[in-house]
Amino acid sequence: MHPAITAIVASMLLAPALVAVALPRPQDPARAPRRAAGAAAVAAAAAANFPTLVAAIEAAGLAEALKGEGPFTVFAPTEEAFQALPAGALQSLLQPENKQKLREVLLLHVVPGRLIDMEVATIEEPQWARTAAGTRLPIAADRSGFRLGDAKVVDAGLVAGNGLIHAID
Numbered sequence: 001m002h003p004a005i006t007a008i009v010a011s012m013l014l015a016p017a018l019v020a021v022a023l024p025r026p027q028d029p030a031r032a033p034r035r036a037a038g039a040a041a042v043a044a045a046a047a048a049n050f051p052t053l054v055a056a057i058e059a060a061g062l063a064e065a066l067k068g069e070g071p072f073t074v075f076a077p078t079e080e081a082f083q084a085l086p087a088g089a090l091q092s093l094l095q096p097e098n099k100q101k102l103r104e105v106l107l108l109h110v111v112p113g114r115l116i117d118m119e120v121a122t123i124e125e126p127q128w129a130r131t132a133a134g135t136r137l138p139i140a141a142d143r144s145g146f147r148l149g150d151a152k153v154v155d156a157g158l159v160a161g162n163g164l165i166h167a168i169d
Helices: 001-012 036-051 051-061 079-083 091-092 098-107
Strands: 072-077 110-112 127-130 136-142 145-148 152-159 163-168
Touching: 051 072, 051 079, 051 091, 072 152, 079 127, 098 110, 110 127
Parallel strands: 072 163
Antiparallel strands: 072 110, 127 136, 136 145, 145 152, 152 163
């Protein structure tokens, strides 16, 4: 894997961004992102809130890379999202012989830059975000929130020293 992509994924998966967004607007304090102090807090938050994701990051050999400078936006699957996978899919990806495939999947959840939910809410038509895997996924918003591809953001805005974490379904 290219070292730059590894660094992006490493910084983002424990902490995703939009290709084109509207200018930032003043934030409503009730919707302001929660803050965590420093990049180390990203790892702590991920470990506490996303244990399966952290295990996958470790199995893919991306833990050190995710400590990079950033900024990154990580779309972190919830525990419920992992449970919704077909039987055996996660266990298969976690096998050493599938390490490269796991890395590719995880890189789809990282977008270089900061993708703030309030900025996405101003999008009138879907935009495209380029993931750390090099794939372009649509970003869209409606009254219920925003989506990256088919994944709905269910909890947005944990801010850390090197980026953001948005929980997805």
